[in-house]
Amino acid sequence: MKNSCVRFSTRLPSRFDFQNSVLIYDRVLEKKFGPWIRRFPRRYGVRSGEYLKAVENFAGHAAAISKVGEGLSVREMQIVALGGGSVGDFAGFVASVFKRGVRLVHVPSTWLSAIDSAHGGKTALNVGGIKNQIGTFYPASEVLICRDLLLNQGPARFDDAKAEAAKVALLTSAALWTKTQKVRDESGLFRLLPDLIRAKLKIVALDPKETSGHRHLLNFGHTVGHALESSLHLSHGEAVSLGLRFAIDWAGGALAQKDLWGIATRAQLRRALARLKNPARALAQDKKMVTNKRIRFIFVSRPGYPSIREVSVSDILAEIERQKNA
Amino acid sequence: MKNSCVRFSTRLPSRFDFQNSVLIYDRVLEKKFGPWIRRFPRRYGVRSGEYLKAVENFAGHAAAISKVGEGLSVREMQIVALGGGSVGDFAGFVASVFKRGVRLVHVPSTWLSAIDSAHGGKTALNVGGIKNQIGTFYPASEVLICRDLLLNQGPARFDDAKAEAAKVALLTSAALWTKTQKVRDESGLFRLLPDLIRAKLKIVALDPKETSGHRHLLNFGHTVGHALESSLHLSHGEAVSLGLRFAIDWAGGALAQKDLWGIATRAQLRRALARLKNPARALAQDKKMVTNKRIRFIFVSRPGYPSIREVSVSDILAEIERQKNA
Numbered sequence: 001m002k003n004s005c006v007r008f009s010t011r012l013p014s015r016f017d018f019q020n021s022v023l024i025y026d027r028v029l030e031k032k033f034g035p036w037i038r039r040f041p042r043r044y045g046v047r048s049g050e051y052l053k054a055v056e057n058f059a060g061h062a063a064a065i066s067k068v069g070e071g072l073s074v075r076e077m078q079i080v081a082l083g084g085g086s087v088g089d090f091a092g093f094v095a096s097v098f099k100r101g102v103r104l105v106h107v108p109s110t111w112l113s114a115i116d117s118a119h120g121g122k123t124a125l126n127v128g129g130i131k132n133q134i135g136t137f138y139p140a141s142e143v144l145i146c147r148d149l150l151l152n153q154g155p156a157r158f159d160d161a162k163a164e165a166a167k168v169a170l171l172t173s174a175a176l177w178t179k180t181q182k183v184r185d186e187s188g189l190f191r192l193l194p195d196l197i198r199a200k201l202k203i204v205a206l207d208p209k210e211t212s213g214h215r216h217l218l219n220f221g222h223t224v225g226h227a228l229e230s231s232l233h234l235s236h237g238e239a240v241s242l243g244l245r246f247a248i249d250w251a252g253g254a255l256a257q258k259d260l261w262g263i264a265t266r267a268q269l270r271r272a273l274a275r276l277k278n279p280a281r282a283l284a285q286d287k288k289m290v291t292n293k294r295i296r297f298i299f300v301s302r303p304g305y306p307s308i309r310e311v312s313v314s315d316i317l318a319e320i321e322r323q324k325n326a
Numbered sequence: 327m328k329n330s331c332v333r334f335s336t337r338l339p340s341r342f343d344f345q346n347s348v349l350i351y352d353r354v355l356e357k358k359f360g361p362w363i364r365r366f367p368r369r370y371g372v373r374s375g376e377y378l379k380a381v382e383n384f385a386g387h388a389a390a391i392s393k394v395g396e397g398l399s400v401r402e403m404q405i406v407a408l409g410g411g412s413v414g415d416f417a418g419f420v421a422s423v424f425k426r427g428v429r430l431v432h433v434p435s436t437w438l439s440a441i442d443s444a445h446g447g448k449t450a451l452n453v454g455g456i457k458n459q460i461g462t463f464y465p466a467s468e469v470l471i472c473r474d475l476l477l478n479q480g481p482a483r484f485d486d487a488k489a490e491a492a493k494v495a496l497l498t499s500a501a502l503w504t505k506t507q508k509v510r511d512e513s514g515l516f517r518l519l520p521d522l523i524r525a526k527l528k529i530v531a532l533d534p535k536e537t538s539g540h541r542h543l544l545n546f547g548h549t550v551g552h553a554l555e556s557s558l559h560l561s562h563g564e565a566v567s568l569g570l571r572f573a574i575d576w577a578g579g580a581l582a583q584k585d586l587w588g589i590a591t592r593a594q595l596r597r598a599l600a601r602l603k604n605p606a607r608a609l610a611q612d613k614k615m616v617t618n619k620r621i622r623f624i625f626v627s628r629p630g631y632p633s634i635r636e637v638s639v640s641d642i643l644a645e646i647e648r649q650k651n652a
Contacts, residue, residue, distance in 0.1 A: 056385045059453075062460060063381075066453045074536075097423070100448070100461045101535070122426070127385075127392045134388060135426045136462070209427070210400075 003205075004106075004119065004140045006197055010147045012036045012107075020076045021105075022069045024091040026083030029109060032152060037082070042068045048086045055125045055134060065094060078103035078141075084110035085117040085236075089135070092123035096138035106140040109149045111161030111189065112236065115168065115196050118143045120204040120215075137209050145193060151186050158186050160237025162262030165189065165196055167220050167244060170255075170300045172199040177303035181261040213296070217306050220298040221247050224316070227282035228272055238264075245269045249326075250319050253301025266326075273324040279317055329531075330432075330445065330466045332523055336473045338362045338433075346402045347431075348395045350417040352409030355435060358478060363408070368394045374412045381451045381460060391420060404429035404467075410436035411443040411562075415461070418449035422464035432466040435475045437487030437515065438562060441494065441522050444469045446530040446541075463535050471519060477512050484512050486563025488588030491515065491522055493546050493570060496581075496626050498525040503629035507587040539622070543632050546624040547573050550642070553608035554598055564590075571595045575652075576645050579627025592652075599650040605643055 012033065023040040026048045030037060037043060044065055046052050069077055079102055081091030088106055095104035106118040121139035124132035162183075169180040176195055183189050200218070207214035225243025228234055234242070241264045249256045249266065259265055264272075276282060297311045338359065349369040356363060356371065363369060370391055372378050395403055405428055407417030414432055421430035432444040447465035450458035488509075495506040502521055509515050526544070533540035551569025554560055560568075567590045575582045575592065585591055590598075602608060623637045 055388050058385060059382045062453050066456060066459055093423075097419075097460045097462055099459065100450075100463055124426075127388050130392065133392055133425065134423045136423055137426055 002139060002141075003201065004121075004143045006119070006143045006145065006194075008145045008147075008194065012146050012148060013144070017078065020072060021078050021080045022065060022072070023080045023082060024065070024087065024094065025081075026087050026109060029082060029149075033082075033149070040080070042072075044068050046083075046087060046090070048083050050086060050126060050131070052086050052090050053124060053126045053131075055127050058125060061090075061094070062098075065098070069098070074099040074102055078105055080105045080107060081140075082107045082109060084108065084113045088113050088117050089122070089124040089132075092121075092138055092140070093125055093135060096123055096136040101138070104138065104140040106143045107146060107149070108143070110153060111150060111157055112164055114145050114150055114193060115161060115164045116200065119197055119200055121208065145197075147190055150190060153186075155186075157237075158189065160235050161189060163221070163237045163241035163244060165192070166260065166262035167218075167240065168196050168199045170244075170248075170303050171203065171217055171220055171306050173304040174302070183261075213308070216296055216308060217298055219296075220244065220300065220306065223247075223283075223295060223297060224320070227279065228276065231276055231278075231282040232272060234272075242269050242272050246273075246319075246323060247297070247299060249323060250297075251299035251301045255300065255302060266323075270324060270326070273320055276320070279320050280313065283313055283316060328465060328467075329527065330447075330469045332445070332469045332471065332520075334471045334473075334520065338472050338474060339470070343404065346398060347404050347406045348391060348398070349406045349408060350391070350413065350420065351407075352413050352435060355408060355475075359408075359475070366406070368398075370394050372409075372413060372416070374409055376412060376452060376457070378412050378416050379450060379452045379457075381453050384451060387416075387420070388424075391424070395424070400425040400428055404431055406431045406433060407466075408433045408435060410434065410439045414439050414443050415448070415450040415458075418447075418464055418466070419451055419461060422449055422462040427464070430464065430466040432469045433472060433475070434469070436479060437476060437483055438490055440471050440476055440519060441487060441490045442526065445523055445526055447534065471523075473516055476516060479512075481512075483563075484515065486561050487515060489547070489563045489567035489570060491518070492586065492588035493544075493566065494522050494525045496570075496574075496629050497529065497543055497546055497632050499630040500628070509587075539634070542622055542634060543624055545622075546570065546626060546632065549573075549609075549621060549623055550646070553605065554602065557602055557604075557608040558598060560598075568595050568598050572599075572645075572649060573623070573625060575649060576623075577625035577627040581626065581628060592649075596650060596652070599646055602646070605646050606639070609639055609642060 018039050021040055023043040025037055025045055027045040079091055079095040081088050092104060095102050108114040108118040121137045123138050124135035127133035165180055169177040176199055183192055203217055204215060221240050221244035224246045225240040228242050229236060229239035245264045246269060293313045294310050296308050298306055298308055300306045344365050347366055349366040351363055351371055352374045353371040405417055405421040407414045418430060421428050434440040434444040447463045449464050450461035453459035491506055495503040502525055509518055529543055547566050547570035550572045551566040554568050555565035571590045572595060619639045620636050622634050624632055624634055626632045
């Protein structure tokens with residue numbers, strides 16, 4: 001799997017191959033970035049969210065995008081994905097299968113996609129209720145990280161981003177964790193992006209197609225996180241920050257019990273767990289939960305020292321009970 | 327791109343990983359091969375043909391196959407494609423995107439798929455009127471060539487197969503062309519399959535993802551062939567045999583004017599061309615025709631010496647006129 005070229009810029013580029021691109025973009029960006037979007041003669045606006053990734057809508061999108069791209073040869077054409085995670089997952093999938101694969105450029109517009117989903121090549125669609133049941137490994141040729149886009153999101157999204165930043169930093173090293181803790185604001189997070197992205201890509205490079213299990217480390221905080229996200233209708237960042245707290249406290253060690261940058265407090269987690277009416281059902285909704293009820297759970301007891309341990313669903317349920325009442 | 331392992335057998339294997347397979351099969355095979363098909367606890371019968379490849383039906387297929395495969399992990403699961411070209415194109419695409427890629431086994435049931443489409447990794451769906459607009463490069467882990475299946479097709483299919491065999495042989499070498507001309511019946515063709523498949527895979531290996539242009543050689547006879555196929559509603563083999571005659575006569579050289587094994591006669595081609603009411607429109611329907619109206623056309627003047635030359639649509643139209651009246 002080739003690596004993507006990651007570029008950083010202050011503004012959306014005025015020099016760009018607009019002519020040979022098919023822009024797939026989140027329509028909410030039209031308001032602030034309309035002039036740049038309209039420089040693409042071929043463009044396809046979408047509404048972001050999981051609905052975009054439903055395979056039931058794929059035929060309609062494919063026909064429309066096929067029309068928009070008409071006349072471009074497979075060699076000339078590139079798909080530019082401008083948006084957050086769902087737009088990137090969707091447009092990445094389209095690029096990977098359109099004419100058996102055309103060039104792909106990601107322009108992430110959210111912190112989560114800039115830190116995480118735009119890198120590593122995962123694309124995805126949902127089938128019925130099952131998230132990411134269909135997809136490909138198809139790294140973008142280029143990921144363009146643009147300051148103007150990212151700083152346009154407002155403070156709530158910044159809080160969301162912290163959890164993914166904390167996750168990658170804790171998996172990587174004490175040095176990156178120390179740097180991450182010093183981030184005060186969005187400008188600081190933008191400056192840290194190269195380090196965070198490099199850290200994620202290092203993990204991906206060990207296991208590009210999820211065959212060795214190493215890439216599973218990136219699931220740190222996501223097991224209980226996903227259960228909370230779907231059951232309590234939390235944002236992804238909020239849920240991951242709670243999931244990270246759960247995993248860290250379970251591991252014990254130097255990090256447990258401390259307040260940690262970007263990660264929920266024990267009190268916050270306790271309150272969330274108390275609201276979780278049926279933890280067993282919430283866990284079962286995550287597709288990673290079903291394989292013989294054995295789950296590879298990620299523990300980090302100090303920064304840079306992750307470990308994977310097989311636990312059972314009932315182990316997790318017991319730990320949820322313990323932490324709820326601790 | 328990994329190579330597929332190609333296995334030859336007399337009968338459908340009784341030892342096989344039936345438990346971890348999802349069989350996608352052409353329903354017409356149930357009559358004669360029902361007992362083998364029913365050994366798969368997880369199976370999905372389809373109706374073969376281009377309709378199967380319509381992206382409009384893909385969501386329904388994906389949901390059904392997802393249900394059939396429920397409980398198998400991405401590592402255990404394999405998709406087994408039992409059928410001809412359209413079943414292989416479709417099931418190959420499913421395997422390439424299901425859970426971001428599961429193991430694929432092709433069991434071709436037609437000569438055309440056994441010689442050609444099961445090898446080389448192309449998968450495809452159609453978008454609206456555009457054939458193979460979506461797809462992947464995803465070689466099967468294993469291609470199982472089974473004598474019982476192939477000899478079950480009857481003589482009409484054998485005639486169809488000859489054209490693809492002749493194509494590959496002419497592209498490859500005088501030795502293979504000589505061997506091919508000696509094939510008298512279906513048993514003879516089955517014995518020649520290893521040579522024919524090796525010849526195709528050699529071309530594919532030079533250009534696995536169609537980037538260098540070398541793989542385009544396999545289009546020999548298909549430019550005018552496709553135009554005749556869709557306009558006159560011919561079988562693929564019949565159309566290719568006419569297209570090969572057209573290309574060979576255009577090239578001139580030692581092969582032109584002779585009667586050739588598996589390839590239409592001049593008289594047959596003349597009659598077909600006379601029936602072609604609007605050649606310009608027929609040519610334009612093939613997606614490979616539109617790029618600036620320049621077409622890379624394959625010529626073979628003697629066995630084993632193919633060449634690619636850029637011609638214009640009007641060059642082809644003029645040559646059609648010439649051959650029609652020659």
